Amino acid sequence: MARLTLLDWPVLRQLRGADPTGRGSAVTSARTRSTVPRTSTADGMAESICPYCAVGCSQRIFHQDGKVIQIEGNPESPVSRGRLCPKGAASEQLANSYLRQTTVRYRRPYATEWEDLDLDTAMDMIADRFIEARRKHWEDEDEQGRSLRRAMGIASLGGATIDNEENYLIKKFFTAAGAIQIENQARI
Numbered sequence: 633m634a635r636l637t638l639l640d641w642p643v644l645r646q647l648r649g650a651d652p653t654g655r656g657s658a659v660t661s662a663r664t665r666s667t668v669p670r671t672s673t674a675d676g677m678a679e680s681i682c683p684y685c686a687v688g689c690s691q692r693i694f695h696q697d698g699k700v701i702q703i704e705g706n707p708e709s710p711v712s713r714g715r716l717c718p719k720g721a722a723s724e725q726l727a728n729s730y731l732r733q734t735t736v737r738y739r740r741p742y743a744t745e746w747e748d749l750d751l752d753t754a755m756d757m758i759a760d761r762f763i764e765a766r767r768k769h770w771e772d773e774d775e776q777g778r779s780l781r782r783a784m785g786i787a788s789l790g791g792a793t794i795d796n797e798e799n800y801l802i803k804k805f806f807t808a809a810g811a812i813q814i815e816n817q818a819r820i
């Protein structure tokens with residue numbers, strides 16, 4: 633740290649410099665002057681939407697070496713105008729938390745431990761169960777012969793991190809399969 637002299641005294645800086653009211657450069661410490669934004673070393677920035685709730689605040693996601701390093705509000709957004717609530721402002725932790733699961737985890741019936749599954753195996757298991765449940769619980773018509781054409785054994789329950797386009801596809805897919813219980817938190 634640089635050695636301070638009498639001329640660095642804020643009152644003298646205030647009287648000698650261009651900040652006579654002492655509300656700017658005259659009272660800014662060397663440490664504050666040397667402070668840079670944590671985004672200053674970013675390789676780039678991508679705009680996105682906060683994954684948490686239906687407000688749909690816009691985010692600026694700064695990255696470096698292929699990793700998210702900071703997420704901030706996007707002032708270009710007509711929805712949020714640069715603001716994020718505390719949850720949205722902390723969403724960098726969603727990307728970088730050491731608790732984040734990055735593999736498919738599966739606990740077999742009656743097992744006491746979880747195990748990793750590769751994604752293809754997990755997807756095949758889900759598809760098999762979906763088809764089987766649809767086949768088993770398909771209702772073609774009611775007891776009076778009126779057309780039902782529905783599958784009561786399958787349903788979709790989404791979450792806040794599913795966006796508008798994904799919801800559109802999920803709704804189309806499940807409705808086409810005959811499901812009528814399809815719920816999700818709305819996204820903009």
Ligand code: SF4
Pocket residue numbers: 682683684685686687688689712715716717718719720721
């Ligand atoms: S920043 Fe907060 S209010 Fe905005 S979308 Fe995210 S969770 Fe919702």
